[in-house]
Amino acid sequence: MKRVDLKESEYIVKPATIIKAKPMTALEKFFEIELDSGASLDHEPGQFVMVSIPGAGDAPISVSSSPTKRSSFDLVVRNAGKLTGVMHRLNAGDKIDIRGPFGRGFPIRILEGNDLLFVAGGLGIVPLRSLINFVIDNRRDFGRVNILLGCKTPSDMLFGDEVEQWGQRLDVNFNCTVDKSDPDWKGNVGLITSLIPGVNLDAEKTFGVVVGPPVMYKFVIKELLNKDIPARQILVSLERHMKCGVGKCGHCQIGNYYCCQDGPVFTYEEIKDNIEAL
Amino acid sequence: MKQFKILEKKDFPQFIKRLSKKHKVVAPVSRGNKSYAFTQVDSSDQIAMKYIPTILPPKKYFMPQRETLAQYNKSKKTFQTVLEFEELVIFGVHTCDLAGIQCLNIVFSDTPKDINYIARKNRILIIGLECNDYCDEYASCKVMDSHHPNGGYDLFFTELKESFIVHVNTLEGEGIIELTGLFKEATSNHLKEREGVIAAKKKIFKDEVDVHYKDLKPMFDKSAGSKVWEDLEKRCLSCGNCTNVCPTCYCFDIIDEINLDLDTGYRIRQWDSCQNEDFAKVAGGESFREERGQRQRHRYMRKFSYPVERYARHFCTGCGRCSRTCMAKINLKETINALAKENR
Numbered sequence: 001m002k003r004v005d006l007k008e009s010e011y012i013v014k015p016a017t018i019i020k021a022k023p024m025t026a027l028e029k030f031f032e033i034e035l036d037s038g039a040s041l042d043h044e045p046g047q048f049v050m051v052s053i054p055g056a057g058d059a060p061i062s063v064s065s066s067p068t069k070r071s072s073f074d075l076v077v078r079n080a081g082k083l084t085g086v087m088h089r090l091n092a093g094d095k096i097d098i099r100g101p102f103g104r105g106f107p108i109r110i111l112e113g114n115d116l117l118f119v120a121g122g123l124g125i126v127p128l129r130s131l132i133n134f135v136i137d138n139r140r141d142f143g144r145v146n147i148l149l150g151c152k153t154p155s156d157m158l159f160g161d162e163v164e165q166w167g168q169r170l171d172v173n174f175n176c177t178v179d180k181s182d183p184d185w186k187g188n189v190g191l192i193t194s195l196i197p198g199v200n201l202d203a204e205k206t207f208g209v210v211v212g213p214p215v216m217y218k219f220v221i222k223e224l225l226n227k228d229i230p231a232r233q234i235l236v237s238l239e240r241h242m243k244c245g246v247g248k249c250g251h252c253q254i255g256n257y258y259c260c261q262d263g264p265v266f267t268y269e270e271i272k273d274n275i276e277a278l
Numbered sequence: 279m280k281q282f283k284i285l286e287k288k289d290f291p292q293f294i295k296r297l298s299k300k301h302k303v304v305a306p307v308s309r310g311n312k313s314y315a316f317t318q319v320d321s322s323d324q325i326a327m328k329y330i331p332t333i334l335p336p337k338k339y340f341m342p343q344r345e346t347l348a349q350y351n352k353s354k355k356t357f358q359t360v361l362e363f364e365e366l367v368i369f370g371v372h373t374c375d376l377a378g379i380q381c382l383n384i385v386f387s388d389t390p391k392d393i394n395y396i397a398r399k400n401r402i403l404i405i406g407l408e409c410n411d412y413c414d415e416y417a418s419c420k421v422m423d424s425h426h427p428n429g430g431y432d433l434f435f436t437e438l439k440e441s442f443i444v445h446v447n448t449l450e451g452e453g454i455i456e457l458t459g460l461f462k463e464a465t466s467n468h469l470k471e472r473e474g475v476i477a478a479k480k481k482i483f484k485d486e487v488d489v490h491y492k493d494l495k496p497m498f499d500k501s502a503g504s505k506v507w508e509d510l511e512k513r514c515l516s517c518g519n520c521t522n523v524c525p526t527c528y529c530f531d532i533i534d535e536i537n538l539d540l541d542t543g544y545r546i547r548q549w550d551s552c553q554n555e556d557f558a559k560v561a562g563g564e565s566f567r568e569e570r571g572q573r574q575r576h577r578y579m580r581k582f583s584y585p586v587e588r589y590a591r592h593f594c595t596g597c598g599r600c601s602r603t604c605m606a607k608i609n610l611k612e613t614i615n616a617l618a619k620e621n622r
Contacts, residue, residue, distance in 0.1 A: 004361050005360055006397075009347070009394065010390050010391075011532075015355070054545070055543055056534060057532065058545075080561035213562055213564075214562075239560050239562060241560045241561070247390065248392060248528065248530070250528070250557075253558075254566070255579070255584065256583070275502045276566055
């Protein structure tokens with residue numbers, strides 16, 4: 001067997017540097033990252049990257065920042081496996097490698113000019129933040145914006161400062177809820193589905209953008225359909241464990257779709273008859 | 279006519295000798311117990327000219343079980359992508375396996391292209407060998423239309439009484455004809471004899487299952503809630519043998535290995551199996567095909583439905599390997615017939 005260097009490969013990595021790192025919760029850590037080439041990641045909201053650390057492997061991580069922020073990008077990493085465990089020990093100044101961005105993000109050109117209802121549950125806020133911040137940075141291009149946020153307990157809430165700002169803005173309707181309260185919590189308690197009936201929306205021109213754990217999708221989508229939002233205007237982002245990112249390895253397959261190439265963003269119309277999607 | 283050449287059987291030993299002097303040649307070799315494996319040869323005595331599908335398909339040369347994608351050095355901060363390859367002639371590839379290689383070619387050539395696969399494939403010459411009769415009762419190559427060649431080779435051998443008639447399909451194949459210097463032009467008698475073989479095959483090869491080729495996908499598409507998967511759920515041991523031996527299964531895992539110096543190492547890819555329990559597991563803990571029945575259904579859908587939509591091609595070649603190797607005796611022909619029965 002001969003071995004030669006390969007200049008062209010889907011597995012080439014881009015060296016990058018962590019410029020900011022801070023723990024967010026017991027399990028999640030925030031990273032701001034710059035590519036060493038100085039180039040922008042140039043992603044679309046909703047896309048993901050493969051984070052690579054030689055010796056630890058690579059793993060798919062959603063990009064959490066809006067592409068309107070050009071010079072760096074944000075990742076939020078849950079300590080869940082080998083690569084993410086190593087990542088949690090890294091801090092500002094440390095090096096990682098990046099492949100991507102990969103996948104089909106949110107269809108921003110289609111969303112423009114329409115009303116948006118964001119529904120984020122748990123870690124769903126991480127990928128959805130890339131679109132929410134994109135919309136806020138280009139606020140004029142969109143209609144009414146509603147953001148509904150849900151998490152297990154107040155201490156699980158990610159991006160608390162930013163979320164507070166969303167709550168204060170006049171151009172955004174914001175509401176949030178926790179499954180389980182604590183003594184300091186003054187907001188809603190209950191499942192995120194309980195917030196949907198109260199939203200005043202024009203179903204014909206509203207896109208529902210839903211990101212959360214699998215169990216949340218079924219119930220939230222049902223509520224959105226009850227509000228007469230058409231299936232093609234309901235967008236979801238599905239979690240799968242991509243190993244290659246380029247539509248080959250088979251790990252992220254959802255029926256006939258490769259989540260890494262055909263997704264992770266799908267319309268409900270595209271997946272409603274897919275037996276493996278939700 | 280000039281695309282057909284003749285190699286007398288008496289010259290076959292010389293053919294393998296001359297070919298293996300210049301190239302690394304692999305061919306089916308008996309391993310006992312009705313088992314065969316593609317193995318390096320330098321003499322025709324080693325080759326099993328009549329063989330049932332090898333334990334592993336020729337996939338192992340195109341997509342090795344283990345392959346280095348990159349090598350890294352942490353202290354020097356280098357990460358170099360690499361290609362591993364071997365110049366090779368594969369002799370004696372049956373038409374089912376030609377079809378299998380064609381399926382892999384499609385997947386890895388589809389964008390984003392897999393350069394490692396393509397570069398390796400381009401260094402392998404393929405000499406096909408016609409099956410004039412069934413290998414055994416597990417084969418279902420007729421219904422999958424892979425009992426005869428649909429391209430995919432450089433040279434293709436069909437056995438006649440005294441000779442092999444050889445179809446030259448590529449310039450590289452012509453190169454082998456010239457290199458070995460043993461081939462004659464085919465005469466009209468040879469061509470007539472070949473037609474006789476093909477006509478005889480039409481009488482031998484009949485649809486092996488109760489479903490027609492074009493009805494397979496619609497049948498599988500309706501099968502989501504079928505009792506057949508419940509039956510497989512009870513029998514399957516999740517060992518992954520069926521996917522390992524399948525000529526069109528290409529799922530893989532990518533892992534990093536580090537040397538004892540804790541500084542240098544390799545990023546490798548190795549075969550993986552959708553039959554493994556954690557194959558579709560995600561960080562949040564959900565596994566999207568937790569049940570064995572779901573995983574078996576997925577395997578079948580990846581042969582008879584999904585690739586038909588994506589590539590207009592079935593990813594089953596009817597080679598029968600999955601059925602031959604299954605410890606729980608899960609049989610592809612029986613599964614198809616059971617689904618067909620449910621549908622009636």
